[in-house]
Amino acid sequence: MANEKVDVVIVGGGASGILLAAKLGQAGKKAVILEMGPPLALDDLVSSQIWSRRLKWGGVPVVSEGRNPVAHNFQSGWGLGGAAMHQFANWPRFHPEDFRVKTQYGRGLDWPISYADLRPYYDRIQKEVGLSGDHVAEVWRPAGDPYPMPPIRWFRQAELLAEGFRKIGMRTAPMPLAINSVSYNGRPACIYDGWCEAGCPTGALVNPQVTYLPVAKKAGVEIRTGAYVTRVLVNAKGDRASGVEYYDKARERREQHADVVVLSAFSASNPRILLNSANDRHPKGLANSSGLVGHNVTAHITFSAFAMFEENTENHMGTSGAFGMSQDGYVKDSHPGFGSYTWTIGVAMKPNDVLGFANSRPQLFGNALHEFMKRASRGLARIGVQAEELPNPENRVVLSDRKDAYGFPLARVIHGLDENSMQLFDHIRSEGDRIVKATRAKETWTNPSPGLAHFLGGTVMGKSAKDSVADGYGRTHDVANLFITGGGLFPTIAGVHPTFTLHALTLRTADYMAKNWGGIAA
Template sequence: MATREKVDVIIVGAGASGSVFAAVLAKAGKKVLLLESGRDWQLGDLISSDFWGRRIKTAGAPFLLEGKNAFGYSYQSGWGVGGAALHYFANLPRLLPNDFKVKSEHGRALDWPISYDELAPYYDKVAKDIGVSGDAKAEERWRPAGEPYPMPPMKTFRHGEVWLKGFEAAGIRMVPAPVGMNSTEYKGRPACIYDGWCHIGCPTGALSNPLVTYLAEARNAGAEVRARSTVTRVLTNKEGRRATGVEYYDARKERHVQEAAVVVLAAWSAQNPRILFNSASERHAKGLGNASGLLGKYMMCHFSSGTWALFDEDVQNYLGTTGSQFMSYDRYGKQSHQGVFGSTFIVAGSALKTSDLGGFANARLDLFGTELAAFMKRAARGLTRIGA
């Protein structure tokens, strides 16, 4: 076992959250160390191919989707430096004021201990930090006014525009979707080339992933990133009242102890509880930070659904961005429908490569030969979708 020199801060996980902590603390003069289980990816590793792109996503056991043409599909969480933000769609809509008052306004769940007004300045700050393209003024029909986005909206394409007439007929107002992508050059990073490969990583730096935003700032300020380092436990003092460091294993499966004044867990909503449960001790028999017994419980996520359509025309589905072109909060008011409570957020105009998930999801297992070839030819240019 090796014991490393003590640092000011250990951050477990070098993804979207961990990189923000690292940038702020390193620029404040702290000695920061990020421990990341996966590889140390570089922009050059983000190759525009669904098959190569699988390297930056966890392999994991596939889960089965139900329906007429069910298929197995592995979950697209992140793996490596940059985390899931290496290949996220970069859609960056905001919560609305009513999201913070679910208990007081609807008698469900709990209110947030903060309000939208308290959070709003940080929304504006992050938009400038990473670069967001959109039309803030258009969004103000639904949310309080704030700072304008640093870049104008992204270019639109037919696979998004084709839905607008239908939305108008349904009385649903659509506006440009805010995305963490460059519609123009920003902070030395180039504008998007609209090749539609955002979902497996952007090698040009036009998409605001951690490698070109907060993580780059952290490294420039002296933060160290130690890849292939899997944290197993948080260590504490004898009284169990203060974290003193972590235990981790390197790529050679050798055990290390790293001491620190502060430990930040930023390893995703599933891995953080795993580490804390594994940090059980005489003082914390049920797991570190689990005196309430609620560790790992009450996790919430959002559910998404999609409607796919085939058009006879070429809707340019292979161009644009994986992030949506248009969005609407018109159906966002909290409501119950058939026993389900929540909001509906609508998006349209996401670029689609029919070679991987999009292709599988719309596969016709009942077709073969010339009929299958004809369907594939049509889908490759005429398939598009909306989501909610």
Template sequence: MVGVSNGTASTPAYDTIVVGSGASGSIVAAALAAAGQSVLILEAGPRRELAELTSSQLFARRLKWSGAPVEEEGNHTIGHGFNAGFGAGGSALHHYGVWPRLHSNDFDVLSKHGKNLDWPIGYEDLRPYYDAVQSDVGLSGDAEAEIWRPQGAPYPLPPLPVFKQGKVIDRGFRAMGLSTAPIPMAINSIPNNGAPGCTYDGWCDAGCPIGALKNPLVTHLARAQKLGVDIRYDAQVSRVLMSSDAQRVAKGVEYFDSHGAKHTVNAATVVIAAFAVQSVRILLNSQYADGVAVGDRGAKLGRYLMTHPGCTVFGLFKDPTDPHLGPTGGQLICHDHYDDKTAIKDSFGSYQWLIANAVKPNGLLGYANSRPDIFGAELKPFMQRAAKHIGNMLYVGEDSSSAENRILLSDRRDKFGVPIARTIHNAGPEQDAQLAFAMAEGKQIFRAAGATEVWTGPRAPIHIMGGAVMGSDPELSVTNDLGKVHHTDNLYVVGPSTFPTSGAVNPTFTVSALAYRTAEHLASKN
């Protein structure tokens, strides 16, 4: 542990401190500033500008986590270096803008199936916040075509177009009696809110400099700055400072600047929004006077770490596919396998297909690395063919909420002397069975679509969730349904850390809806 606050009484310098400038942190900061609060954002990484979002798979890597190392163990490690962002906008700066909603059956998994966990809220509790976010941000999509879509307002913008790759692969889905729809995306299909429509050049992973993809630099972080929120970059928060005379009260945070100088700053409310692993690390490094980590009275802090199992199906088609066109996140979506979590033998959970992702030659998701068995003189002919004729789609599966998958503190320390995070994540036989089923299905779909060669990539971790899960019972969870840490009065966690189950959809829409809900609550306390 880093140490214990001396409990010195002090006047809060801010109404609210928000730790992290990603999707959830910037939403809360903007909302509270709009409600008249003084707000400080502490961001571990650097300032980012749209003008530095260069179109390059290499430069894209600068947007990913570059703070304290994260140790990863298990048979399905969480891929922190790929999934976590670093700097203004957090992980949402490089996210792909794929924004499906969780389904109602994602919220009561324990009650219905005796597995995983229940959320303390249901879909209907979150629905108005999904609607508010999509209206505010401006989602593109076709609600009617999403025959599986939970109830909600139609999308404010028309769907993004489907290009050749999507049309080719869609033939396979239709041939197998499966449904597809345009992916609901936080990407402008037409100019909106002063930002242009997407140009479909597939550079989403490098960050969208024109603001067509709704990253925080053009949405809530920009709004927060306009409303006067203070932001300190390169400010690595090490712990929450708890008042020793009133153990339930967080009085502020301690952080290190880029020069290694230690600072403390006080606030009436502290909101941790540092993405899944670092949010938990901060809490684990914070202590009550009796030595228990803040948020760990129920011994659940760090537990239920989740990542979606993902795997890509690739194929070469005779038809041209123009694989460079479209969003990185894909063009079409299929949720036909979502609503029955027990449909597959020896498996459990939902899964989705994200179809026809724009793909580049190089990079971890590029087609060069999809076939590491091809090298030497054979490589260029393959690349030339793939550049015109490759198709791909991504399976996203549901993870289990296992208490054994967790975030701990390592014995190692970062450059400031703060213990780093150690993560343990294993996939079980149910995830293995679902993946095997989905890969067999995916290959069949591609062959039905006319692929002449089909192959699959390795299982990969996509997104990171859990570790500070919300729940009704303080003994079984870390926060309540609003993200307030149990046994505290003014300490909140927002972001994917609080998810009790992963579902099988990209989390940013749900992260945003939950943050709207927490922000509404905090603003009402004024």
């Protein structure tokens, strides 16, 4: 069954899809968002480790394989607002060299755009949604407008950890956060209860429910939840997208036709949709003349070091992201293992789950764990790292032999860290050990193996169909009215969280689409 044709259909109601819809709606375009998950509102967000899992991936299975499988269920989202509903809100900018890694260092890939191209969109986004930070103290920060709010409050944990950085000669600064330190744009200041990972019911933390979703609704954007998109449809010639096929809440097959189609879904879902859209004209999958759809999947390498103090670190207070940061090791070739990384200083911790006290000592059980938890609840502190993995075509999304309820192959993600990534991890682990040992802590330890965060790549942008799937605006090289937004476009991922850059990149695409609509939709 077909619905009334619209100007643009956007697949995925996460951060990039909702932002794009809001801006195109304001430009007078009739837009529809198709979101696979359920509707959400601030009232649905409960500060609980169990309830927070309702915000994590609940869609069709994603098959994860390889030496270092990507934990997609933790990184992705479920419901209207996507992963941004449980983001940690660490929002540093990429550096200029992050956009030209291949040109400057002879490794990785280049972006088809520069920092100068994206800077005005960083500035616009931080003003529209509100960022807290200290651009002067953040000595590594590239050029840009000052943050609109002062940094958040530091609790004792951050103060004690920052001392360790200083003692070994490393600089620190407040982490730029998409969290209100004061009231901003009608949203309240943070209450520092440390439940960001479970979603922020007060609206102090930036998420689509309090930023661009109200704008989209006011602009007349239609939102359909429970809409599971399986394929992009094309015209008779096979050279233009004509809409999408999806299944609704009643499991009925439907078609949504549109002048322009945008894939704004999870980074594992967009390649799957394109590969499942193969036809006679596009036998390898839609927008895949390069053969690169699904390839160059990347994830940030993560690491934690811990310090146990005899004083109260107030470790249950603050934010899930970080109080502070250090980028003294950001220059990619200044240390063993090529790549940038950012230290995060202090996070709010709860008893269990990913950032929990118990997870810092997974080898403990029984009475030993009980005694540790009593000490940790008062004295534990943590530093962490987001480190850059270089793109590797062998890290990829392909179609699985397993199929969904409608007969479509699932996404199969193959991922492993290479020798360079392990060298970088070893360097970071050694540096982290030095930092926590330089504090006044009575006991310190580090994670023995790397973790992974942020599922990126798979539909990377570039200058031509020879080396990429889409151009610098996310417009696919092969199908002129098919766009992609989100982290799947990133050719390289820098050494910082991706969410700020994802927003800036999407805003740039929205401007381009609104200004050039006649040529795109024709």
